[in-house]
Amino acid sequence: MRFIDTAVPILAGLSTLVEAQNVDFGKVYSAKPQLKSASNTESSTSSIKTSSVASSIVSVLSSRHAATMVSSASTASAKSSSSAKSSSLSKSSNTSSSKSSSATTLSTKKATSSTKQSSSSTQKTSSSAAASSLCPSINNKDITDTKGKVYTIKCSSDTNVGAFTNKAATKSFADCMNACDDTSGCVAFSYVGGDGGNGSGTCWLKNSAGSAISAGTNYVAGFLKSIPSSSKTMTTSTKKTSSSSAKITTSTKKVTSVSTKASTSTSTKKTSSTKVKRATATTCSNPNSILYNYQANYNTPTQFLLDTTLAGLAAAQWYPPAGYSTSFTSQLAGLFAPNYLGYQQLSSYDTSACAAYCNARSDCNAFNIYIQRTPTFIPDDSCPNPNAAAQITCALYGSPVDASQATNIGQYRKDFMVVIQGSNGYNLNPVPASVSSFQGPTALDGVAYSSNIYLGQKYFSTYDVNQCSSLCNAYTANSKSQNAKSSTYTPCNYFNVFNLTLNGQTQLMGCYLFTTSDAANYDVYTTAQDSSGTVYNLTNSYGYALYPQDKGLTSVTWTPAPTGKNATCSALGKAGSSYIDYNGVNYTLGCGYDVQYAADIGNQTTPDFYSCFAICDSGSFPGCDGFAYLGNTCYFKTLAGSSRTPQLDNYNVDMAWMPASYAGFNAYTVPGTVSYTTTTTVWSGPGSTTTTTINGLSGTVIVKTSGSVPAATTTTYVTVTTDQGTASTIATQTITPTKGLTGTVSIVYPTPATTCGNKGAAVGFYSNPVPGQQGVSQYPAFKPEVMKTSVPSAQVTGISYIGEYNDDSHGTYVYGKYQTSNTLSTLALNHVFYVFAGHGTGYYYINLPQADDVTLLWVGPNALSGYTRANAQLIQTWSAPAPATLGFYLTANTYTPIRLWFANGGGYGGFQFTVTAPDGATILQTTPNSNAGVMNSDIVMFPCDTSKGAKFPAFGKET
Known part of the structure; x- marks a missing residue:
């Protein structure tokens, strides 16, 4: 939470308190500082959004x-069609629409020489050879895949066009x-996986080729060059054009109602007649x-x-996020820049x-965030120009970026035009x-100030943080000297250093001093105004906290x-013991434990484990209530409400947490009582029905009674969910109705990942070793x-349901294994x-409706090892x-291990088992009174990435 204090002029003189202590702060600017050369750079880095600019782009x-449509409909040689298209694109961008036919003709003339050069310089090989040699030996070579399609391969390259879908590469x-071959509209791909293109990846x-851009060695770009001609007869001939004696190589491939002569004509009339109009x-x-x-x-x-x-969204973000500088804002174009690292929605x-x-x-050293006009459906031949939506894209780069x-x-994607709005660029600060x-x-997100803890300020001509630390130390020394006979003094415990800039040019380095590191919570200022009215930007803001913090006590005994x-x-205590830190905050120690891949909110390098306490206490990472320490780095966490228990770690990790917000080792057993609210509605069905839903610890009982349902007057939406995404976030799309009042929400x-045989x-x-005692x-x-060490009579992997039922009189199949009634x-x-x-x-729910005779469940570390009846949850x-x-x-996107034991003590037997997601979706459910059920793809035997969860010990070898 940010605390906004009463604003003060950032260039005002020092406070009376500071002057009274005779601290030499040098010259303090109460008027506009002497400016360095500062041209108005703003105009060069922002687009002028006028209707004429927009019209020009369109x-x-x-x-x-x-031009692309004309090129694709001509009957020019198949060998030259790719080059012709490329040339026409280049030409048409500088040619008015009235000259488009001429541009296409000229591009056809250029295609012959381009094709000849390509065929002489590019070596063809097969996909099997590609798989064996890999990059960099196949760089710039043409690869023929198993379906006869030819791709030009670029090693250590990506393409400058966004993807419309993705598929897994296994080898x-x-x-x-092959994936591109099988996907309608695909003309290029980017592989991201192992170095040189070897190994699994994505x-x-x-659906637009674009061009290759430099990327890491684990990237491979491929561009579809040609497809097999199938059974069509191909011959070649040469013909002179009406405007040149140059020979054009053409194909006589049969095209309905279009003659060979027409295909080579330079007439505007005949060229335009070959345009393809998509449905x-x-x-x-x-x-x-x-x-x-x-x-x-x-x-x-x-x-x-x-x-x-949309333009306002970008304009409002002129100030950079913490640790970055603004390079440009509000452009109507994204970047063509080197060292592209991929993007996120x-x-x-x-x-x-x-x-x-x-x-x-x-x-990563820079990013470009922009708003893209995106089709609501992936365009293809049956859907060439769907409705548009706005997509916000975050593109990452390994090098600094600029407006140029x-x-x-x-x-274009088929007939859908993609354009870009609100493009801002930011560079990572040194x-x-x-x-x-x-x-x-x-x-910091801005420059800190709070009158309660503010001590003073000074400006320097160079950005040197040691000047500011010396100023802070001098302040404390002077305060000690002036208060030598007192039991207290005022220390400087924190300083904030930043740049004062005008029109993008740095003028001075500012330095603010504070009594406590809590100043990090007050980073609220992004601009300042001097006495003449000149407005300055405040950038490159960073905070430094004294460690250990100086309590300002001289005669009172205290422990540093x-x-x-x-x-x-280990010097402070052992796992599970309580520890009160220097600031009086109570923590529980977890020496040798960690909560991996959960609740991280940031990290900072420190000299020792204890240093993490002070940073967590300070508010530098809002919401911090625990941390893990590894390799001189504190990983701060918000653990409140988490039910993940710390796990014993083998990598020298230690942690600590505030017991008031996190249950720690008992996180999984913290009871959560669900409170229910009942509502009654009318439905058109017979009789009455009751539905119960749970969201977090709040439940709703919906009672539907039969009656007359009023006619709909507003749009209602039906939610359709699919468990098949490969992204790390849940994708939601609202599709408004084109007819009627019913729309769709697609989630x-x-x-x-299930590429490792783990479904x-x-x-x-x-x-059961104790039958007959179930009474x-x-x-x-x-x-x-x-x-645990008993070898099972049978075992089955990859089961697709969990549950069991028998009637004490007949044999039946349980998970595909036949069992007699005995x-x-x-x-x-x-x-x-x-x-x-x-x-x-959110809250995931396990429900055991009934068991005959017993079921026991463990969630978390004990499910893997150490489980007993006593610690069953x-x-x-x-x-x-x-x-x-x-x-x-x-x-x-985390993995949680679960173990479920069932036992029958005699006679009838069976159990039912349900797992439900936070949104009420069924992950797993038993079909009552049968050996059947449903299970979605979120149930796996182990994660493919073993760093996210270990495999269960083999049956008979459990601990």
Whole structure:
């Protein structure tokens, strides 16, 4: 939470308090500082959004598209068609629409020499050879894949066009050629996976070729060059054009109602007659995944470019996110820049969210955030020009960017025109130097100020943070000297350093001093005004906190913060013990433990474990209530509400957390009582029905009674969900009705990787060692831990449901294994699996409606090892009066291990089992009174990436 204090002139003189202490702050500017050369750079970095500019962009893209259509319909040689298209695109961008036919003719003339050069310089090879040699040996070579299609391969390259879909590559980049072959509209791809194109990865498929741009060694770009001619007879001939003696190589491939002569004619009339008119959209069945929810009442490219609401989003972000500098704003084009690192969709125009993606990569040094006119459905032959939506894209780059590189005005996808609005660019700042005895630098969102803790300021001609630290130390020394006979003095514990800029040019380095590191919570100023009215921007803001913090006490006994060997976790206590830090905040120690891949909010380098306490306390990372320490780095976390218990770690990780907000080792067993609200509605069906839903710890009971349902007067929406996404976020798209009052909300949920043979769950079959003792309430005699080292009679992997039922008189199949009535009466089943939190962060629910005779459940680390009846988190027995339900809080896209034991003590037997997502979706459910059920793709036996979860021990070898 930011605290806004009363504003003060940033260039005002020092406070009376500072002057009274005789601190030499040098010259303090109470008027406008002496300016360095500062031309008005703003005008060069912002687009002039006029209707003429928008019309020009649309005109250029339209003429390119028209030229492409003519080129594709001509009967020029198949060998030259690719080059002709490329030349016509280049030509048409500088030619008026009235000259488009001429441009196409000229491009055809150029195609012959271009094709000859290409055929002499490009070596063809087969896809099998590509898979064996890989990059860089196949760079710039033509690869023929298994279907006879030819792709030009570019190693260490990406394309400058966004993908319209993606597919998995299991072995190498060669899988992307096959994926492109099988996907309608695909003409290029980018493989991102192993170095040189070897290994599994992702194929990003493109429906516009674009051009190759430099990327990492784990990137491979492919461009479709030609497709097999099938059974068509191909011959060649040469013919002179009417305007030149140059020979043109043409194909006599048969085209209905178009003669060979017409195809080589330079006549404008005959060229234009070969244009292909695509059919209007008839069937749009492949919805696009668009996260930004913005509905405009228009649908043309020009209107999109002139949309003031979208333009305002970019204009409002002129100030850079923490740690970055603004390079340009409000352009009508994206970047064509080197070292492109990929992109992410955003749900809002959030520069801080985009910066977070960049910060997560060590090779990222800049990003471009922009709004793109995007089709609501993926265009194809049956859906060439669907309705438009606005997509917000965050593109990452390995090199600094500037406005001169913002030249990507858009392209066509079939007949749909993509244009760009609100394009802003930001460069990562060089990180200032570290300072002895101070923690930092920590990038701030603005310049800090609060009158309660403010001490003074000074401006320097050079950006040197050591000048500011010396100023802070001098302030404390002077305060101690003046208060030598007092028990207290006022220390400087924090300073904020920043640039004062005018028209993009740095004027001075500012330095603010504070009594406490809490100043980081008051970084609210982004501009300042001097006495003459000149407005300055405040940029490159970083904070430094003294460690340990100086309490300002001279005669009162106090214990300083430990350092060195005394600052390690093991020196402070052991796992589970309580510790009160230097600031009086109570923590629980977790020496040797970690909560991986969950709740991280930031990190900072520190000299020791104890240093993490002070930073978490300071508010530098809002919401911090715990941390993990590894390799001189504190990883700060917001653990409140989490039900993930710390896990014993083998990588020298230590952690600590505030017990008031996080239950720690008991997180999984924290009870959560669900409160229900009942509502009554009318429905058109017979009788009455009751539906119960749960959201978090709030439930709703909906009672529907039969009656007359009023006619609909407003639009209602039907939600359609799909578990098949490969992205890391949930994609939601609202499709408004074209007829009637019923629309559709399409939700695509992320799913776990299943390329390692991990689908479903695993189960081991055992004979219950304590039959006949189930008559005692809760069946206490059954203790599954005694069978940990027993070899099961059978085991099955990849089961697609969980549940069991038998009627004590007939044999039946359980998970595909036939069981007699005798074996069924004492059957015990040990199930293990992981739940992938693909339906987002929130409460996931396990429900055991009934068991005959007992089921026991473990969620988390004990499911993998160390499970006993005593530490089971959920037990259901034949004598239980109601279903047993456990709600556990998971972070999106994490894996959680689960173990479920079932045992029958004799006679009838069976159990039912349900897992429900936070949104109410069914992940797993038993079909009552049968050996059947449903299970979605979020259930796996283990994660393919073992760093996200270990495999369960083999049955018979459990611990």
